[in-house]
Amino acid sequence: MGYQEYLQIVKELNYKFRYYKSIESLFEYDQWSSLPEEGTEYRQQTAAFIGEEKNALYRSGDACRAAEYLSGVSPDEIGDEIERGLVRTFLSRWRNAVRTPEDTLRKYNLMKADCMNAWKQARAQKDYRIFMPWLKQAFDLKKEIALAVNPEMPAFDTIVGMTDEGLSVKEVSEQFDLLKKGLREILGSLQKAGQPKEDPIPDSDPEQMAAFAQRLARELGYRPERGGFNDRVVHGFTSFMGPRDARVSTYKSGSYNLIFTCLHEAGHAMYSSGSSDPVIRAGMWGGIEGGFHEANARFFENMIGHSRAYWDYYYPQLQEEIPMFREIPEERFYNVIHQVKPTLRRISADEVTYSLHAILRFELERDYFAGKLRAEDMAEAWNDKYEEYLGIRPSNDTEGVLQDMHWAGDYIGYFQSYALGNIYDGQILEAVKREIPDMEEKIRRGEILPVTEWMEKNIWQYGCCMTAGEMIRKLTGHGLDAGPFLRYLEQKYLEQKYQAD
Numbered sequence: 368m369g370y371q372e373y374l375q376i377v378k379e380l381n382y383k384f385r386y387y388k389s390i391e392s393l394f395e396y397d398q399w400s401s402l403p404e405e406g407t408e409y410r411q412q413t414a415a416f417i418g419e420e421k422n423a424l425y426r427s428g429d430a431c432r433a434a435e436y437l438s439g440v441s442p443d444e445i446g447d448e449i450e451r452g453l454v455r456t457f458l459s460r461w462r463n464a465v466r467t468p469e470d471t472l473r474k475y476n477l478m479k480a481d482c483m484n485a486w487k488q489a490r491a492q493k494d495y496r497i498f499m500p501w502l503k504q505a506f507d508l509k510k511e512i513a514l515a516v517n518p519e520m521p522a523f524d525t526i527v528g529m530t531d532e533g534l535s536v537k538e539v540s541e542q543f544d545l546l547k548k549g550l551r552e553i554l555g556s557l558q559k560a561g562q563p564k565e566d567p568i569p570d571s572d573p574e575q576m577a578a579f580a581q582r583l584a585r586e587l588g589y590r591p592e593r594g595g596f597n598d599r600v601v602h603g604f605t606s607f608m609g610p611r612d613a614r615v616s617t618y619k620s621g622s623y624n625l626i627f628t629c630l631h632e633a634g635h636a637m638y639s640s641g642s643s644d645p646v647i648r649a650g651m652w653g654g655i656e657g658g659f660h661e662a663n664a665r666f667f668e669n670m671i672g673h674s675r676a677y678w679d680y681y682y683p684q685l686q687e688e689i690p691m692f693r694e695i696p697e698e699r700f701y702n703v704i705h706q707v708k709p710t711l712r713r714i715s716a717d718e719v720t721y722s723l724h725a726i727l728r729f730e731l732e733r734d735y736f737a738g739k740l741r742a743e744d745m746a747e748a749w750n751d752k753y754e755e756y757l758g759i760r761p762s763n764d765t766e767g768v769l770q771d772m773h774w775a776g777d778y779i780g781y782f783q784s785y786a787l788g789n790i791y792d793g794q795i796l797e798a799v800k801r802e803i804p805d806m807e808e809k810i811r812r813g814e815i816l817p818v819t820e821w822m823e824k825n826i827w828q829y830g831c832c833m834t835a836g837e838m839i840r841k842l843t844g845h846g847l848d849a850g851p852f853l854r855y856l857e858q859k860y861l862e863q864k865y866q867a868d
């Protein structure tokens with residue numbers, strides 16, 4: 368057998384893998400919006416079965432023979448970028464499937480529920496010590512698995528690579544150091560200069576807010592024939608059900624925050640459902656996972672959705688549709704959505720401080736896996752970093768180390784993707800502006816589609832064929848670079864603002 372025959376095997380396995388993933392998406396969507404309590408147990412069994420079948424695909428004799436052959440083919444020899452992506456993805460799934468020690472994985476899966484319960488209990492009692500042994504166990508099993516999958520690599524590099532493929536911990540750390548320094552300088556300048564103090568904006572009618580937010584998402588280019596809105600969940604998320612089917616789930620709320628949730632999720636949805644036909648035929652649709660997907664969502668939430676030009680166009684419409692906003696001048700709304708204030712909570716953090724929350728969690732994980740930080744000292748180390756980076760100290764563990772469910776919920780080595788999303792956005796924004804220099808004027812006139820079309824043509828159509836590193840190099844000619852994002856923030860928060868005053 369030769370390259371073409373093995374490639375055919377890879378394609379077929381990939382199809383099946385994607386079908387299982389789509390079923391898992393459907394389950395997740397259902398679990399958060401309509402699964403009845405007494406249906407949970409059977410669903411868990413079904414989901415576990417699907418998960419096992421999905422991974423077993425890559426342990427078959429065919430998969431092993433294809434892996435043996437394709438490991439000997441250098442990526443440079445594969446001219447077609449879709450095929451290159453298929454082979455790269457295949458080899459990485461195969462490695463995970465055959466090298467993950469089954470007993471360690473079983474141990475990990477068995478403790479998951481207890482780990483989550485311990486986290487919940489620890490939160491209720493504001494006491495990290497209840498969760499500590501579970502965190503230690505989860506991290507250590509993860510480390511064991513990572514070392515088995517890639518014995519030649521430090522464990523944390525493998526773990527980070529499972530979310531953000533192709534990035535090394537060293538490269539991420541270098542850019543995070545630059546970002547951290549720049550963000551703290553911006554924060555310092557803003558605190559010294561003082562920001563306009565604005566009263567919070569009250570909630571309005573949830574039905575009206577949902578109608579407005581969903582219209583804005585559609586006007587970005589999110590097409591109803593490729594998705595839809597479901598407002599029956601507690602946190603916003605997007606389900607990638609199929610190559611032309613990405614559904615947005617949100618909460619019901621009269622808060623203007625719903626607008627940004629809808630723009631964010633529409634970004635994920637448009638990215639996921641915007642692959643080209645050849646990419647879909649190869650089963651490589653949906654976008655690059657991790658920080659790069661997040662970048663596509665945050666681009667519409669922040670770079671577009673928080674821009675002055677966007678609100679110059681949409682604010683009069685918001686006032687027209689929701690009468691409460693007629694009492695609030697655009698300037699006040701703009702200031703409220705740009706208030707920069709260090710807080711203890713990551714999920715409600717502003718555009719300037721947000722990345723610091725993600726960076727410090729990444730650093731804690733990195734230090735743990737490097738053997739420099741013990742589970743026993745995690746809560747203290749967390750508080751010290753908050754004090755150092757943001758100037759505030761949690762008063763208890765629930766405000767601190769216990770605030771995110773990630774470590775209890777198998778999202779270990781994941782936090783970097785939130786800050787990476789911002790870094791990529793700075794780079795993407797520069798690339799867009801090079802081709803659409805009058806982007807702001809266009810947006811101010813309500814012409815947002817040229818930007819969406821740019822994203823589709825330059826990013827979305829390629830699905831998940833490339834790694835984020837390859838994609839960003841294609842767009843900008845550079846690798847990961849925190850500089851553009853810092854310049855964007857400096858311009859927006861330091862220069863523009865005070866010129867206007």
Ligand SMILES: [Zn+2]
Pocket residue numbers: 631635661664
């Ligand atoms: Zn997101």
